[in-house]
Amino acid sequence: MIQIPSVDTGKLKDKTILVTGGAGFIGSNLCEYLVDNHAIVRCLDNFATGHRKNIQHLLEKENFTLIEGDIRDLATCQKACGGVNYILHEAALGSVPRSIEDPLTSNEVNVNGFLNMLVAARDQEVKRFVYAASSSTYGDSKTLPKEEAVIGKPLSPYAITKYVNELYADNFKRTYNLDTIGLRYFNVFGRKQDPNGAYAAVIPKFVMQFMKYESPVINGDGTYSRDFTYIDNVIQMNMLAITTGNQDALNEVYNTAVGDRTMIKAMAEQLRDFLSEYDAKIAEVEIKHGPNRQGDIPHSLASIAKAQQKMNYQPTHTFGEGLKEAVKWYWENL
Numbered sequence: 001m002i003q004i005p006s007v008d009t010g011k012l013k014d015k016t017i018l019v020t021g022g023a024g025f026i027g028s029n030l031c032e033y034l035v036d037n038h039a040i041v042r043c044l045d046n047f048a049t050g051h052r053k054n055i056q057h058l059l060e061k062e063n064f065t066l067i068e069g070d071i072r073d074l075a076t077c078q079k080a081c082g083g084v085n086y087i088l089h090e091a092a093l094g095s096v097p098r099s100i101e102d103p104l105t106s107n108e109v110n111v112n113g114f115l116n117m118l119v120a121a122r123d124q125e126v127k128r129f130v131y132a133a134s135s136s137t138y139g140d141s142k143t144l145p146k147e148e149a150v151i152g153k154p155l156s157p158y159a160i161t162k163y164v165n166e167l168y169a170d171n172f173k174r175t176y177n178l179d180t181i182g183l184r185y186f187n188v189f190g191r192k193q194d195p196n197g198a199y200a201a202v203i204p205k206f207v208m209q210f211m212k213y214e215s216p217v218i219n220g221d222g223t224y225s226r227d228f229t230y231i232d233n234v235i236q237m238n239m240l241a242i243t244t245g246n247q248d249a250l251n252e253v254y255n256t257a258v259g260d261r262t263m264i265k266a267m268a269e270q271l272r273d274f275l276s277e278y279d280a281k282i283a284e285v286e287i288k289h290g291p292n293r294q295g296d297i298p299h300s301l302a303s304i305a306k307a308q309q310k311m312n313y314q315p316t317h318t319f320g321e322g323l324k325e326a327v328k329w330y331w332e333n334l
Contacts, residue, residue, distance in 0.1 A: 001036045002033055002036075002232060002235065004033075004232065004235065004236045004239065004316065005314070005316070006236065006240065006312055006313070006314050007236060007239040007240060007243065008243050009037040009038075009239075011242070011243040012034060012037045012038065012039040012239070012242070012243065013037070013038040013039065014038065014039070014040060015039050015040065015085045015086060015242075016039075016040045016042065016083055016084050016085050016086075017034055017039045017040070017041055017042070017084065017085060017086045017087070017088065017242070018042045018043075018044060018080055018081060018084045018086070018087045018088070018126075019031050019034070019041065019042070019043050019044070019087075019088045019090060020044045020045070020071060020080070020087070020088070020089045020090055020091035020117060021044075021045055021049075021050060021089075021090035021091030021092065021132075022041075022042075022043030022044060022045050022050070022055065022066075022090070023043060023045035023047060023050030023051055023052060023054050023055050023066075024045065024049055024050035024051075024054070024090060024091075025054075025188075025190075025192050025193040025194060025231075026090050026132065026185075026188060026231065026234060027043070027045070027050065027088075027090040027091070028050070028051075028054035028055050028192055029190070029191070029192060029231050029234075029235055030088055030090065030235060030238055031043050031055060031058060031064065032058065033235050033239070035058055035061050035063055035064050038063065039063065040063050041058075041063055041064045041065070042065050042067060042080060042084065043055060043058075043064065043065070043066050043067065044067045044069055044071070044076070044077075044080045044091065045066070045067075045068065045069075045091070046068065046069060046070040046071075047068070048070075048093070048109075049093065049094070049194075051194070054192050067079070067080050070113075071091050071109065071113035071114075071116055071117055072108055072109060072112055072113050072116065073116070074116045074119065074120065077116045077117050077119070077120035078120045078123060078124065080120070081117075081120040081121055081123070081124040081126055082124050083124070084121075084124060084126050085126070085127050085128075086126065086127055086128050086129075086130065086242045087117065087121055087126055087128070087129045087130065087131075088130050088131075088238055088242070089114070089117055089129065089130065089131040089132060090132050091109070091113065091117075092109060092110050092113075092114075092132060092161075092162075093105060093106045093109045093110060093158075094158070094199070095158065095199035096136065096155075096156040096158050096159070096293075096295045096296065097198075097199060097293070097294075097295070098158070098198075098199045099156050099157035099158035099159075099161070100156055100157060100158075100294060100295055103157035106157050106158055106161055107157065107161055110158070110161035110162065110164075110165065111161050111164050111165070114131070114161075114164075114165050114168060115168060117129070118168055118169070118172050118178065121178060122172060122176045122178050126178070127179065128179045128180070128181070128241075128242065128250070129169070129172075129178060129179065129180045129181075130180070130181045130182075130183065130238060130241040130242060131165060131169060131180065131181075131182055131183070132182075132183060132185055133162055133165060133166055133182035133183055133184040133185070133253055134158075134159065134162035134184055134185055135184050135185060135186040135187070135227070135255070135257070135300055135302065136154065136155070136156065136158055136159035136162055136297070137151055137154065137159060137162050137163045137166065137184060138150075138151050138152060138297065138300070139151060139152035139153045139154040139155050139159055139297070140152040140153050140155060140297070144299060144301045145259065145301045145302055145303040146255060146300065146301060146302050146303060147255075147303045147305075147306075148184070148252070148253055148254065148255060148303075148306055151163070155295050155296075155297060156295035158295075159295075165182065166182050166253055169182055169251075170251065173251045179250045179251060180250070180251055181241040181249070181250060181251070181252060181253075181254070182252070182253035182254070183234075183237050183238065183241065183253070183254055183256040184253055184254065184255050184256060184302075185229065185234060185256050185257075186226070186227040186228070186229045186255065186256065186257035186258075186300060186302050187201075187226045187227060187228045187229055187257075187300065188229050188230075188231060188234050188256075189201065189203040189204070189228055189229070189230065189231065189322065189323075189326055190230050190231030190232070190322060190325070190326045190329070191231060191325075191326060191329040191330075191333070192231075193231075193326075195207060195208035195330075195334065196208070202264070202267075203228070203267070203271065203323075203326065204330065206267075206268055206271055207271065207275065207326075207327065207330045207334070208330075208334065209285075210271065210272055210275050210282050210285055211275065211279070211282070211330075211331075211334060213281065213282070213284075213285055214285070215285060215286045215287060215288045216268055216285075216287055216288070217288045217289065217290045218264050218265060218268060218287060218288070218289050218290070219264075219290055219291065219292050219293040219296065220264075220289065220290075220291070220292040220293075221265075221289060222263060222264045222265025222266075222268070222287075222289060223263055223264075223265065224263070224264050224292075224296065224297075224298050224299065225261040225262060225263045225264070225298075225299045225300065225301070226261060226262060226264065226267075226299075226300045227257040227258055227259065227260060227261050227262075227300050227301050227302045228258070228262055228267065228319045228322070228323075229256060229257045229258055229315075229322075230258075230317040230319070230321070230322025230323075230325070230326070231322070231326075232316055232317050232322070233256065233257075233258060233315040233316060233317055233322075234256055236313065236314075236315070236316065237254065237256045237307065237311070237313055240307075240311045240312065240313060241254075241311070244310075244311055244312075246310060246311070248310060249310040249311050252306070252310065254306055254307040254310075254311065254313075255302035255303060255304055255306065255307060256302075256307070257301075257302030257304055257315075258302075258304070258315050258317070258318060258319060259301070259302055259303065259304040259315070260301070260318065260319060261299065261300065261301040262319050265287070267319075267323075268287045269287070270320065270323060271323065271327065272285060272287070274323060274324055274327040275327055275331070278327075278331045
């Protein structure tokens, strides 16, 4: 069971919490933490990108219920929200390239689906609506570190959808008095992140390639940097968002990150080093380079000052510490 020092788990006990996208990477980790801490957990997922195996072990728990359904259907959202205290809304179609290839579906899920969830939360009188926002909202802003109040123009359809989420959340507070908190995730990684498929995130994808002795290909020269954020830090921010008693913390967006950046090249090399401890042959795998990817921002580094001040956020894992744990999990589970 994961221990997160800054979270008052007593406030989770016997609360009914809906996790949308609860069979996905982040959602299933949230479900597991909540079940372990005696919340009454509802998971809503249509398994478009989530996996049954991520929540299989939770199905026998008394305090866990799976609702198979799609957030694009308002009636499903209304049913899922009935009697719920808090919502952690993780359901979305992630991936910048996916949104460039198919902007319509990304918009249907990420905007229409999001609005359905807000309407259902309002109608069912849910106490607080916490949602996954995105660092992609910073767009072409050159400022580093990224501070919540300064954003640029979005660089992809995905980024537009996530910004629209923030606008709707803000409006639902003003118009209907629904309390919300948006968490701008920065390159989350860790256990249960899917290494397969065309839109797999970079870390699990590279892990899988190294394990097969295949050369991972970095987009560009590898000097682009990211504020890679381990899953336990993300769980912490979600739990703080549910449990905070600070009224000033509500109806805001927060960077959810470590506040440190790692070049893609350095990440790949560190990954190879950690994996080589399990299989020495991996050390010989060459890292290759390809063209830059459309819609990618060059650098990403978060200021976490606002989350620290308003929510008492204290990240438990640096990038290196998280990567070591993630590699161990992948080695044992892939």
